[in-house]
Amino acid sequence: MKKQKKDRKKTDIFMIIVLFLGIGLFSYPFVSDAVNSYFDQQLVQYYQQKANNENEEAVAKLKEKQDKQNAELAKDGNNPGVAAFNDAVSNEQQKKIKKEQSYLKQHTIATLTIPKIKVSLPIFDQTNELFLQNGVSLxxxxxxxxxxxxxxSVLSTHRGLPEAKLFTDLPKLKKTDVFYIDINNERLAYEVDQIKTIEPTDTQDLLIQGGEDLITLMTCTPYMVNTHRLLVRGHRIPYKPEAEKEIKETINHNRNKLFIWIGGIILAVLLSLFIFRKIKKKRTH
Known part of the structure; x- marks a missing residue:
């Protein structure tokens, strides 16, 4: 009888361990993505608050400097540096890099919001693996x-990582969908007008077009194969204030999903333990 009770206790402990492992394995990719999204929103919020607190003169000077840099690029002809992106997304380079929040803040120059696919990410001023793992790189x-x-502008990031979605859902965008850039205390709207798949070394569709105001979102395709690049291009359109609601909803969605997942896991554990105790109680009678 004692041996039977001891064996039953061992079985119960084993079942609880298996239960927790199962919940952990199932929830890991979702919780990891939620954690990364939460930290991304911290950067987004930091940038927006910083931009709001800047005085008009400082913002005007920065805008003037950026416009001058862009004008020189248009005059001399741009040479999109796809090599940096191609190197960063190669399998050899896709290793987890320790993120330093203060360093990421220093290099955040804008934010990107795509309401259609619930994307809200910081935009960094360089292309390297650290930035590609934590947002969008210029x-x-x-x-x-x-x-x-x-x-x-060409804004690039990973199609997705085990711990972060990033541009996983970019292929869901269609022509006429709109995405938004927040920069220099101003919100710019862009409407998708072209979707293309190109070779990794092809830069023709990334060049400046005289008089046009364009942004191209770039990522790898097919998913997990990464042999080509998916380009989603948008042209500038007037910003409509009524878009504020869906932009806020997108940011809040990414900020809050961590807490939703934590709550869901706690609920799942409590429910599982409750069911387990019920079964155990029936078994002892």
Missing amino acids: LEGTSIPSGGPSTH
Whole structure:
């Protein structure tokens, strides 16, 4: 009888361990993505607050500097630095890099919001693996995303990582969908007008087009194969204030999903333990 009770206790402990492992394995990718999204929103919020607190003169000077840089790029002809992106997304380079929040803040120059696919990410001023794992990188040799005629910014990131979605859902965008850039205390709207798949070394569709105000979102395709690049291009359209609601909803969605998942896991554990105790109680009678 004692041996039977001891064996039953061992079985119960084993079942509880298996239960917790199962919940952990199932929830890991979702919780990891939620954690990364939460920290991304901290950067988004930091940038927006910083921009709001800047005085008009400082913002005007920065905008003037960016416009000058973009004008020089348009005059000399841009040379999109796809090599940096291609190197960063190669299998050899895709290793987890320790993130330093203060360093990421220093290099955040804008934010990107895509309500259609619930994306809200910081935009960094360089392309490297650290930035690609934590948001969107400005492709070197392309315009700063501050808008204006004869500008073409290329914003790139991973199609997705085990711990972060990033541009996983980019293929869901269709022509006429709209995405938004927040920069220099100004919100710019872009409407998707072209979706293309290109070779990794092809830069023709990333060049500046005279008089046009363009932004191209770039990621790897097919998913997990990464042999080509998916380009989703948008042209500047007037910003409509009524879009504020869906932009806020997108940011809040990414900020709050961590707490939703934590609550869900706690609920799942409590429910599982309750069911387990019920079964155990029936078994002892």
